[in-house]
Amino acid sequence: MSDPQRIPIHDANSDGAVSLYSKRERIQVKATKGRFQAIRNATILGTMGLYLFLPWVRWDGQQAVLFDLPGRQFRIFGWTFWPQDFLFLSWTLIIAAFALFFFTVLAGRVYCGYVCPQTTWTRFFQWIEHWCEGDRHSRIKMDHAPWTISKIVRRTSKHILWLILAFLTGLTFVGYFSPITDLSLRILSLGWGGWELFWVAFFTVATYGNAGFMREQVCLYMCPYARFQSVMFDDDTLIVSYDEGRGEPRGRGAKKKQSENPDAPGDCIDCGMCVQVCPTGIDIRDGLQYECITCAACIDACDDVMDHIRKPRGLIRYTTDNALNGKPSHILRPRLLAYGAALLVMSTLFMVSLYNRVPLQVDVLRDRNQLYRTTSSGMIENIYRMEILNKSQTPQRYELELEGPAGLSMENRTEFTLQGGQTLTLPVTVSYDPYEVEMTSSTIWFTVRSLDDPNVENRHESRFIAPRR
Structure with a gap:
């Protein structure tokens, strides 16, 4: 006898039960052409080309862009950045x-649709897939067809080309951290180190999996940008939208709606082309969705259909929510102006700081064991330790000068040479004769100046401590 107070339990795996999880249906994207896809292809080719070829660019006989982690320096087109320049990296990220x-x-998500790395690599993988297996209908038909010699050859060719592109991606990534010319030459001799082999393999597998199999799942479930983008949207944000007032009700072979007949079909003929070309598999006619990456493929596909049925373009278009509701749109609005002003100010200050950056680091530390000391000859001395770093990539000759009250002298070498990236620890003694001059504690300056480049100079303030009388 069952307990009336107990909630009945049902077997979720029994026949007729509905599963909470369904198998992912692979999205087969139909190729389309149009003005926005031409722009998109140009940005994607530019992004991929910049990534693959930038490590091969030479600058002053060296790799133009190299993040030398063992040497603790980043070389970017003649500029050398050290751990002391971490502020520039933080500034760049902000x-x-x-x-x-x-x-x-x-x-909106224009970044996702046009220059995002996931979009770029997925687009290239789709081009390879289209070239090997045909357009959308051919691929769907092949998915359900039995394995034949033709299917095996086509599928194998696709995966081989995918792996080649994925391997080039991993090799190029490691080439940003290890000189890519030497890295490529060592492939034949199997001379890669353990970490080089690991990271090339890691990015090869990651690219192959993300762009070849996961694709839109990365955008939908792994990318945080898809989740918080709606917070930055407003009614004047430019988004890809379907004009429901013009398109509904849908009907195949629809004629243009007459104002005196409100029940006449709209311009949408329900062909489904907008869904077939969408890389995330959504129906833009259902309204704005977070899955939309603003790639405008549905716009180009719909415009092509409108041309064929002799209807005006723009049933699906870039527009704003206010425009769809018959309200005026505002481009210049407080939130956009605030972000633009902050971006302009930070970018300007960053460029000015970068332009005025001196490729010379000077740190001065006083001897903290004693404020001053008296020598056997009666001289009053302060001891300092100078850390001097040549941030450039070329050898430089420097001179050291002392500025301070009259009577102070520096008892160390004042000229020295540092190689590119070399650090020098220089002990410096500053003293005066109390029998000749009266001295009180005062501010002094150490100036390190390049003898090869008069524009390179670093002035550091310190303190000279004298005994109180």
């Missing part, structure tokens, strides 16, 4: 974040 906010408020 500027990139504000740029993302600015363009999201202005035009």
Whole structure:
């Protein structure tokens, strides 16, 4: 006899039960052409080309862009950045974040659709897939067809080309951290180190999996940008939208709606082309969805259909929510102006700081064991330790000067040479004769100046401690 107070339990795996999880249906994207896809292809080719070829660019006989982690230096087109320049990296990331906010408020997820690495690599993998297996209908038909020689050859060719591109991606990534010319030559001799082999293999597998199999799942479930983008949207954000007032009700072979007949079909003929070309598999006619990456493929596909049925373009278009509701849109609005102003100010200050950056680091530390000391000859001395770093990539000759009250003298070498990236620890003694001059504690300056480049100079303030009388 069952307990009336107990909630009945049912077997979820029994026949007729509905599963909470369903098998993912692979999205087969139909190729389309149009003005926005031409722009998208150009940005994607530019992004991929920049990534693959930038490590091969030479600058002053060296790799133009090299992040030398063992040497603790980043070389970027003649500029050398050291751990002491971490502020520039932080500044760059903050500027990139504000740029993302600015363009999201202005035009939605335009970054995702046109320059995102996941979009770029997925697009290349789709081109390879299209070239090997044909367009959307051919691929769907092949998925359900039995394994034949033709299917095996086509599928094998696709995966081989995918792996080649994935391997080039991993090799190029490691080439940003290890000289890519030497790295490539050592492939034949199997002379890669353990970490080089690991990271090339890691990025090869990651690219092959993300762009070849996961694709839109990375955008939908792994990318945090898809989740918080809606916070930055407003009614004036430029988004890809379907004009429901013009398109509904749908009907195949629809004629243009007449104002005197409100029940006449709209311009949408329900062909489904907008869904077939969508890389995330959504139906833009259902309204704005977080899955939309603003790639505008549905716009180009719909415009092509409108041309064929002799209807005006723009049933699906870039527009704003206010425009769809018959309200005026505002490009210049407080949030966008605030992000734009912050981005402009930070970018300007960053460029000015970078332009005025001196490739010379000077740190002065006083001897903390004693404030001053008296020598056997009666001289009063302060001891300092100078850390001097040549941030450039070329040898430099320097001179050291002391500025301070009259009577102070420096008892160390004042000229020295440092190789590119070399650090010198220089002990410096500053003293005076109390029998000749009266001295009180005062501020002094150490100036390190390049003898090869008069524009390179670093002035550091310190303190000279004298005994109180």
